[in-house]
Amino acid sequence: MKKFSHVNALTIDEAVSILRRYGDRASLIAGGTDLLGKMKDRILSRYPEALVNLKTIPGLDFIKEENRILEIGALTRLEDIAIDQTVRGGYAALAQAANRTASPHLREMGTIGGNICQDIRCWYYRHPNNRFPCLRKGGGRCYAIEGDNRYHSIFGGSVEEGCYAVHPSDTAPALIALDAEIRTSKRTIKAGDFFQVEVTKTTVLDEDEIVTKILVPRPPENAKSGFVKFALRKTIDFPIVNCAALISSSEGKVSAARICLNAGYVKPYRASRAEEVIVGKTFNEADAEAAGSAAVSEAKPLPHNGYMVQIAKTMVKRAILACG
Amino acid sequence: MKEAMSKFLCPYCSTTFGVFEELKAHAISDHKTESVPAPEGLIRLTVNREVHEIQVEPQWTLNYLIHDRLGLTSPKMFCDRGACGSCTVILDGRPILSCMTLAIECDGTTIETAEGIAKSNHPLLDSYVKHHTMQCGYCTPGFITTSKAFLDRNPNPTEEEIREALSGNLCRCGTYPQHPKAVLEAAKNLREG
Ligand SMILES: Cc1cc2nc3c(=O)[nH]c(=O)nc-3n(C[C@H](O)[C@H](O)[C@H](O)COP(=O)(O)OP(=O)(O)OC[C@H]3O[C@@H](n4cnc5c(N)ncnc54)[C@H](O)[C@@H]3O)c2cc1C
Ligand code: SF4
Numbered sequence: 241m242k243k244f245s246h247v248n249a250l251t252i253d254e255a256v257s258i259l260r261r262y263g264d265r266a267s268l269i270a271g272g273t274d275l276l277g278k279m280k281d282r283i284l285s286r287y288p289e290a291l292v293n294l295k296t297i298p299g300l301d302f303i304k305e306e307n308r309i310l311e312i313g314a315l316t317r318l319e320d321i322a323i324d325q326t327v328r329g330g331y332a333a334l335a336q337a338a339n340r341t342a343s344p345h346l347r348e349m350g351t352i353g354g355n356i357c358q359d360i361r362c363w364y365y366r367h368p369n370n371r372f373p374c375l376r377k378g379g380g381r382c383y384a385i386e387g388d389n390r391y392h393s394i395f396g397g398s399v400e401e402g403c404y405a406v407h408p409s410d411t412a413p414a415l416i417a418l419d420a421e422i423r424t425s426k427r428t429i430k431a432g433d434f435f436q437v438e439v440t441k442t443t444v445l446d447e448d449e450i451v452t453k454i455l456v457p458r459p460p461e462n463a464k465s466g467f468v469k470f471a472l473r474k475t476i477d478f479p480i481v482n483c484a485a486l487i488s489s490s491e492g493k494v495s496a497a498r499i500c501l502n503a504g505y506v507k508p509y510r511a512s513r514a515e516e517v518i519v520g521k522t523f524n525e526a527d528a529e530a531a532g533s534a535a536v537s538e539a540k541p542l543p544h545n546g547y548m549v550q551i552a553k554t555m556v557k558r559a560i561l562a563c564g
Numbered sequence: 565m566k567e568a569m570s571k572f573l574c575p576y577c578s579t580t581f582g583v584f585e586e587l588k589a590h591a592i593s594d595h596k597t598e599s600v601p602a603p604e605g606l607i608r609l610t611v612n613r614e615v616h617e618i619q620v621e622p623q624w625t626l627n628y629l630i631h632d633r634l635g636l637t638s639p640k641m642f643c644d645r646g647a648c649g650s651c652t653v654i655l656d657g658r659p660i661l662s663c664m665t666l667a668i669e670c671d672g673t674t675i676e677t678a679e680g681i682a683k684s685n686h687p688l689l690d691s692y693v694k695h696h697t698m699q700c701g702y703c704t705p706g707f708i709t710t711s712k713a714f715l716d717r718n719p720n721p722t723e724e725e726i727r728e729a730l731s732g733n734l735c736r737c738g739t740y741p742q743h744p745k746a747v748l749e750a751a752k753n754l755r756e757g
Contacts, residue, residue, distance in 0.1 A: 243622065243623050244623060269666070269669075272664055273646050273661075273664050277645050277646060277664070280644065293669055295669060317658075319658075342732075344729055344730075344731060345659055345660055346732065348658040349658075349665070476647055
């Protein structure tokens with residue numbers, strides 16, 4: 241890697257003030273599993289002048305539940321979330337999502353904060369040495385739309401950018417289904433409002449803003465949540481499509497549902513059509529399948545990714561049945 | 565302590581020291597100072613029970629430090645992108661990828677590599693040989709470190725748990741079926757002492 245300067249931040253305030261001083265020339269580093277890959281491949285025209293290490297800030301690595309709210313520090317490793325008994329018990333979709341992310345080693349390193357702030361994986365965008373200076377890097381065109389788009393969005397591009405790169409996170413849909421909130425150094429943001437598509441950006445965070453913790457309200461007693469993921473290999477690989485659901489029911493009938501797909505659209509994709517269809521139904525194959533079909537009713541696949549529509553539909557169906 | 569690679573200059577009398585701790589002790593006793601600030605990039609870490617104090621560059625990965633600087637060649641560089649497991653070392657009990665870790669962020673940590681596991685005569689070694697768990701052998705240290713960290717946490721694993729724990733380690737020779745056998749046997753030998 242090319243040289244950069246490195247600062248071990250000791251407090252959030254210190255990290256924020258370093259970010260302010262450097263402007264867009266500094267990057268935060270948590271587990272580093274996403275960031276270092278980008279730096280090694282020099283995918284962007286700009287290389288960070290400084291890295292600000294968040295791991296040296298005490299008190300950002302914890303899991304606790306108080307007053308029916310689960311709190312997870314931004315620096316908490318995915319493996320710790322996956323094996324935590326409280327998370328597995330009350331917030332199954334999140335534990336399952338963390339458990340299906342990347343590989344065992346990457347889960348020991350990667351943090352939840354880094355997971356929701358990670359960059360896109362479009363192979364044109366990620367090609368070494370900024371070979372494809374596409375729209376998402378501030379360039380003039382999208383190479384995926386005319387090239388190989390087998391892993392791109394099936395629900396259209398982002399309006400402003402015409403970019404079809406999907407959001408790759410496994411924990412994001414679980415956090416949205418569970419109606420979590422993201423606490424930052426400045427404000428609290430609903431997980432559903434956290435993701436945004438801009439040039440070299442995937443979230444609504446300002447340049448000097450840091451995620452400090454995640455808050456997840458405990459689902460009601462009559463609710464169950466679940467997460468499913470389809471990937472080429474069971475491990476290491478990013479999702480082709482994943483889906484998380486939180487479904488409440490009484491007397492066997494669905495009374496409320498929150499369903500979120502990811503890796504199928506430029507942001508996590510709330511399957512509100514599927515939610516409407518499944519409410520009032522019992523847990524059975526046919527109704528879950530109908531909800532799956534409703535979820536993809538607005539799909540507009542690209543030339544090479546039609547297969548993802550079928551997968552998205554099945555992911556919705558399986559996520560619903562996992563909550564039964 | 566292993567001899568450090570850097571020289572440290574006393575700001576008061578210009579005497580040089582091989583190890584920062586010696587300079588610190590010298591400044592306190594001979595110059596009656598409180599302490600001298602550690603230079604940026606100076607880290608101390610324990611690798612296979614040996615303490616190293618070394619001046620690192622921010623862009624060095626932990627793999628570069630261990631493999632190229634400390635000369636412990638077991639953490640193999642293969643994909644260099646966190647996708648194959650060959651560079652796995654155990655850092656404070658966790659199996660992690662040394663290619664995706666910055667050396668400068670490892671100050672104060674304790675690291676174990678396959679060399680250290682070999683020296684400790686861990687039963688994994690015999691069971692790996694017995695079950696022919698390698699062909700070219702390049703990925704083996706990554707499997708050994710991952711298995712050791714796993715057995716430290718889970719001394720009585722099922723075959724399924726072993727497969728899951730090793731699922732981030734790739735082997736191009738295709739030795740996969742042998743690993744659960746070797747790890748199960750090592751676990752048994754560990755428990756029976
Ligand atoms: C081979 C491989 C496979 C992978 N597979 C998957 C997968 O299947 N699913 C998946 O979801 N991910 C996957 N990943 C991506 C990545 O490893 C994980 O998303 C991981 O959780 C990222 O966390 P990190 O702490 O390592 O992030 P870092 O690399 O440290 O940070 C990622 C980005 O987030 C920013 N950031 C980090 N923390 C904060 C914070 N607290 N506040 C504000 N910004 C912050 C950083 O500046 C950086 O831009 C994979 C990565 C690799 C290399
Ligand atoms: S999909 Fe987006 S990131 Fe990929 S080439 Fe097109 S504009 Fe760039």
